[in-house]
Amino acid sequence: MSTPKTWLHEFPLDPAICYLNHAAVAPWPQRAADAVTRFAQENALQGARDYPRWSKLEKHLRDQLRHLLNAPSPDDIALVKNTSEALSFVAQGIDWQPGDEIITSNQEFPSNRIPWEALESQGVTLKQVALDAADPEQALIDAMTARTRLLTISSVQYASGLRMDLARLGAACRARGVLFCVDAIQSLGALPFDVQKIDCDFAMADGHKWLLGPEGLGVFYCREAVRDQLRLTQHGWHMVQAMGDYDRQQWMPASSARRFEAGSPNTLAQHALSASLELLLEVGMTDVETLLQERVGYLIDQLHRLEGIQLLSPARPERRAGIVTFAIADTDHGRLHRELMQTGVIGAQRGGGIRWSPHFYTAQSTLDQALRQLEKLITGANS
Structure with missing residues (x-):
C-alpha cells in the first residue's frame, strides 16, 4: 500500500x-489552507476590490461540484450552509398532504431524521425501516405503499458504514412515482457519485468530511424537473433571477438551483472548498x-x-x-x-x-x- x-x-x-476521522471532520489539504491564507491577506490589504473574481470562483466551484455529482448542469447545484439546511429545503418545500408517508432507515444520522419528524404536525408519517436484513434495499422497497411520497436515505450509513445500492433504489422510486432524496455526506469525496445513474431527485452533502473542505459550506443538487415542486422557505437578494439589479421592484426566483441561496455567499469557505475539490479531481x-x-x-x-x-x-x-x-x-x-x-x-x-x-x-x-x-x-x- x-x-x-x-x-x-x-x-x-x-x-x-x-x-x-474523515467521516466526522477532515483536515484540509495544504492547498486549501494556502487558498484561505491568500484570501485573508487579500481582504486585509485590498478589501473586496476583486469581488468579481470571487464571483468567478463561485461559478467554478459550482462546475466542480457538478462534475463530482455528474449533474446535467451547474444550474442544478446550490451552495448551501450544510446538509441539514438542504434536507430542510426538501422537507419544508414539498406540498405535503395528511396521510403522506416518508420512507427512511432506522440508522440515519439526526440530520436525515429530524427534518422529516418535524412534519408530523402536518399529518405526515415517517416510516423507519431496519437495514439489518440480508437485502436492505428490498426492505426499503417493500415498505413503500400507495401513500409513499418520498424515500430519503444516506448513501453510506454514518455509524455502520453500510453502502447502499442507490441505483436500485432510484429505479424503484421512479417506477412508483416516489421522490428520491440521498444524503450523500458519507460518500461524496470518498466514492464516485452519479446523480443521473442513481436517478435521484435531491442529493446533498457537507464539504467538511470526505470533500476535505471547511465547515459551513455544502452542496444541494436539485433535479430540474422537480425544482418548481419545492416551495421556497428563504428569500433574499441572491436567490432572484435578476441578481444584481437592486432597483428592480418586481422579482422572481432564479430558474436555477441558486433560488435556494437567499443571501450573501460564504466566499471564504468557497476558496477553501474549491482548492480541496481541485485536489480530488486531480487524483480522480x-x-x-x-x-x-x-x-x-x-x-x-x-x-x-x-x-x-x-x-x-x-x-x-x-x-x-x-x-x-x-x-x-x-x-x-x-x-x-x-x-x-x-x-x-x-x-x-x-x-x-x-x-x-x-x-x-x-x-x-x-x-x-x-x-x-x-x-x-x-x-x-x-x-
Missing part, C-alpha cells in the same frame, strides 16, 4: 497523530475509491487478527466505503475512545463501537501505528 508521492506534501499532518474519484478501499481492506484484515474484535461494518467491498466500525466485548467504548485519542489516534465513538475512517492519502504507517496503540490498550485492559 502506498500514497502517490505527488500528494504527500498536501497533508502535512502532525506525525504524532493518526488521523482516522476512481483512484480515490481504489486507494481508500485498499486502506479500509487493510484495516479490516488487521483488526480480524486482534483478539476479541467484532467488526460492525460490512466486510464486502461492494457494501463498504471509508468507514470501519468495530467493537470489543465487555469494553467501555467511551473510555477506549478517550484513551485512543490520548495516544493520538483520532477517531470517533459511533454505532456501539469505535469508528475509524481513513482517506485515500492515509499512509500504511499511520494505520499500523493506530493498530499498535489499539492492541496495547486491549492487552493492558486484559492483563
